[in-house]
Amino acid sequence: MKQSIIAIVIARGGSIRLPRKNALPFCGQPLLAWSILQSKHSFNISHTFLSTDDDEIEAIGRIHGVEIIRRPDWPNPDKLSAGPVIEHAVLEIEKQHDFDSFIVLLPTSPIREPDNLDNMIKLFNKDRTKDVIPLYNPKEMVVYKRVQPNLCFMYLFDKNYRYLTIAGGCQITDKKRLLHNDVDSFDTEKETDVFLEENMEGGKLVNYYPFKWYQQFDIDDKDDFELCEILMERYILKGRGAGIYEEYAKSR
Numbered sequence: 001m002k003q004s005i006i007a008i009v010i011a012r013g014g015s016i017r018l019p020r021k022n023a024l025p026f027c028g029q030p031l032l033a034w035s036i037l038q039s040k041h042s043f044n045i046s047h048t049f050l051s052t053d054d055d056e057i058e059a060i061g062r063i064h065g066v067e068i069i070r071r072p073d074w075p076n077p078d079k080l081s082a083g084p085v086i087e088h089a090v091l092e093i094e095k096q097h098d099f100d101s102f103i104v105l106l107p108t109s110p111i112r113e114p115d116n117l118d119n120m121i122k123l124f125n126k127d128r129t130k131d132v133i134p135l136y137n138p139k140e141m142v143v144y145k146r147v148q149p150n151l152c153f154m155y156l157f158d159k160n161y162r163y164l165t166i167a168g169g170c171q172i173t174d175k176k177r178l179l180h181n182d183v184d185s186f187d188t189e190k191e192t193d194v195f196l197e198e199n200m201e202g203g204k205l206v207n208y209y210p211f212k213w214y215q216q217f218d219i220d221d222k223d224d225f226e227l228c229e230i231l232m233e234r235y236i237l238k239g240r241g242a243g244i245y246e247e248y249a250k251s252r
Contacts, residue, residue: 003100003101003125003128004046004098004099004100005045005046005099005100005101005103005121005124005172006045006046006047006048006049006093006097006099006101006102006103007039007042007045007047007048007049007102007103007104008050008051008069008086008089008093008102008103008104008105009032009035009036009039009048009050009051009061009066009105009107010050010051010052010082010085010086010089010104010105010106010107011032011035011050011051011052011054011107012052012053012054012057013052013053013054013055013056013057014053017220017221017222018219018220018221018222018224018225020056021108021219021225022057022107022108023054023056023057023060024225026110026225026228026229026232027229027232027233027237027241028241029242030060031107031108031110031219031225032050032057032060032061032107033064033242034107034110034112034232034242035105035106035107035110035112036048036050036061036064036066037064037245038105038112038114038116038245039103039105039117040064040065040066041114041245041246041248041249042117042118042121043249043252044117044118044121044122045103045117045121046099047067047097047099048066048067049066049067049068049069050066050067050068050069051069051071051085051086051088051089052068052069052070052071053070053071053073053074058070069088069089069092069093071085071088072088082104082106086104086178087178090102090175090178090179094175099175100175100176101124101128101172101173101174101175102172102173102175103117103120103121103171103172103173104171104173105170106169106170106218107169108169108218108220109167109168109170109215109218109219110219110228110232111168111215111217111228111231111232111235111236112170112215112236113236114244114245114247115248116134116168116209116211117170119209120132120134120170120172120209121172123207123209124172124207127207128174129174130205130206130207131171131172131173131174131206132171132172132206132207132208133170133172133206133208133209134166134167134168134170134208134209134210134211134215135164135165135166135167135209135210135211136164136167136211136212136213136215136216137161137163137164137210138161138163138164138165138213139159139161140158140159141156141157141158141163141165142154142156142157142158143155143156143157164208165216166218167211167212167216168215169218214231214234214235217231
C-alpha cells in the first residue's frame with residue numbers, strides 16, 4: 001500500500017533580527033510562499049499544511065491553497081524551538097487526516113531545486129526506519145571552538161569529504177517515531193523538546209540526501225536574505241520565477 005506523506009511548513013509572524021521575514025518579498029513571492037510552492041508541486045506529497053501564529057502568514061497560506069494550523073498562544077515564542085510546533089501540528093492534523101509520514105519545511109531555507117523533495121522522499125521510501133535530511137558535503141571542514149572572547153582552538157580539521165553540514169531546511173520523519181514519544185505532554189517551557197532530543201541523540205543514524213553548496217544558507221538577518229535572493233535567482237529560478245516549479249509538476 002502506498003504510504004501517505006504530508007508537508008508541514010512552519011512559519012511564525014515574529015522575527016528578532018529581520019522583522020516579518022517570512023512575509024517579506026523574496027524573488028517576487030513572500031518568503032514562505034516558496035516552501036509552499038515547492039511542496040504543492042511535489043509528486044509525492046498528498047497535502048500541505050501551514051503552522052503559524054500570525055494572521056498575515058495565514059492569509060498568504062490561504063492564497064496558496066494550504067490548510068492552516070493555528071498555534072496556541074504559547075509564552076516566549078522567540079525562544080520556542082521547532083519541536084513543540086511540529087508536535088502540535090502533527091497531533092492536530094492527525095485528527096482529520098490519515099498519513100504515515102511528514103516532511104517539515106522551514107521557509108528560511110528556500111533555495112530548493114524542483115525535484116529535491118521528491119528525491120528525498122524516494123530515499124526515505126527505501127528505508128523508513130531512518131529520517132532523511134538534506135546535507136552539504138564540503139571538501140574541507142575546519143572548525144575552531146571559542147573558549148573566551150578572541151581566544152579559540154582548532155576543534156576539527158578534515159580535507160577528505162568526511163563531514164557534512166546542514167542545508168535545505170527540511171526533514172522527513174515517520175509519524176510513528178514522533179508519536180512513540182509522549183507528545184501529548186510536551187512542554188513549551190523546556191529548554192529542549194522531544195522532537196529535537198530524539199534527532200540530536202548521539203550516534204543516531206539518519207539518511208541524507210546531498211544538496212549543493214548554494215543550498216546551505218539559512219535566512220536569519222538582512223544580509224542572509226539578500227545573499228539567498230541572489231543565489232535563488234542565479235542557480236534555481238534563472239529568470240523563470242515560480243514557473244519553474246509548475247513546469248516540473250507538468251513534466252511527470
